Amino acid sequence: MKLLVTAATILEIKPFITFLDHQSQRISDTQYRLANCYIDVLIAGIGMMHTAFSLGTHLAVRKPDMALQAGIAGSFRREWQLGSLVMVDREYLADLGAEDNDQFKDLFDINLWQPSQPPFTGTALVNTFAGLPCLPELPRATSVSVNLVSGSAQTITRLETRYMPDVESMEGAAFHYACLTSGIPFLQLRSISNYVEIRDKSKWKIPLAIKTLNDELISIVQTIAGLS
Numbered sequence: 001m002k003l004l005v006t007a008a009t010i011l012e013i014k015p016f017i018t019f020l021d022h023q024s025q026r027i028s029d030t031q032y033r034l035a036n037c038y039i040d041v042l043i044a045g046i047g048m049m050h051t052a053f054s055l056g057t058h059l060a061v062r063k064p065d066m067a068l069q070a071g072i073a074g075s076f077r078r079e080w081q082l083g084s085l086v087m088v089d090r091e092y093l094a095d096l097g098a099e100d101n102d103q104f105k106d107l108f109d110i111n112l113w114q115p116s117q118p119p120f121t122g123t124a125l126v127n128t129f130a131g132l133p134c135l136p137e138l139p140r141a142t143s144v145s146v147n148l149v150s151g152s153a154q155t156i157t158r159l160e161t162r163y164m165p166d167v168e169s170m171e172g173a174a175f176h177y178a179c180l181t182s183g184i185p186f187l188q189l190r191s192i193s194n195y196v197e198i199r200d201k202s203k204w205k206i207p208l209a210i211k212t213l214n215d216e217l218i219s220i221v222q223t224i225a226g227l228s
């Protein structure tokens with residue numbers, strides 16, 4: 001099994017890298033062997049541009065059997081606690097399009113993209129989770145990927161009305177696009193660090209979200225490697 005684990009920033013998967021440093025055989029700066037599982041770690045950068053380029057290059061060269069993206073996210077759902085985990089089954093590109101006076105239109109609305117053109121299902125990038133060696137028991141979430149973190153009532157209402165999202169990140173859609181296009185089974189794991197609201201960074205629980213994210217990531221990778 002060749003597994004890719006990717007994150008936007010090293011901060012988000014530092015405990016996982018520490019686990020690999022202690023529990024696995026280090027092959028190079030970014031490659032490890034854990035039992036019969038070869039693990040590549042890719043810090044792809046924040047945002048869809050960095051993620052798409054890093055992943056596109058990596059998937060073409062390394063051809064992993066599975067890719068796992070781990071990161072923190074904002075939640076639209078107040079009933080989901082900070083630090084709780086989801087796996088994303090549906091991604092929307094929520095701020096790529098055109099402004100028509102005070103209305104936002106995405107690329108499907110203005111007919112530059114057609115619904116269900118590959119690799120889209122309708123207007124979403126959908127993970128069926130087919131081909132994965134294991135699937136954690138986590139809530140499934142619809143996600144929007146944005147370049148501009150949502151922080152106004154108007155934007156939040158627009159996203160909720162249009163996409164009915166549970167969570168928001170800055171990379172998920174690029175990850176889904178790259179994996180669907182390359183035909184590589186994939187899993188996007190997100191831990192909720194904040195609610196999507198008018199920006200107040202003092203309320204974010206990044207250390208808690210990173211802890212729960214990495215506990216789950218380690219557990220999943222141990223399962224894939226046949227260690228639990």
Ligand SMILES: O=C(O)c1cccc(C(=O)CC[C@H]2O[C@@H](n3cnc4c(=O)[nH]cnc43)[C@H](O)[C@@H]2O)c1
Pocket residue numbers: 008046047071072073074075146149150168169170171193194195196199201
């Ligand atoms: O200081 C800020 O305003 C700020 C805004 C968004 C993200 C950050 C980060 O430091 C984390 C980068 C990372 O986190 C993901 N993320 C987390 N929460 C959200 C969100 O509410 N909306 C979109 N992305 C979020 C994102 O995927 C970034 O890679 C700081």
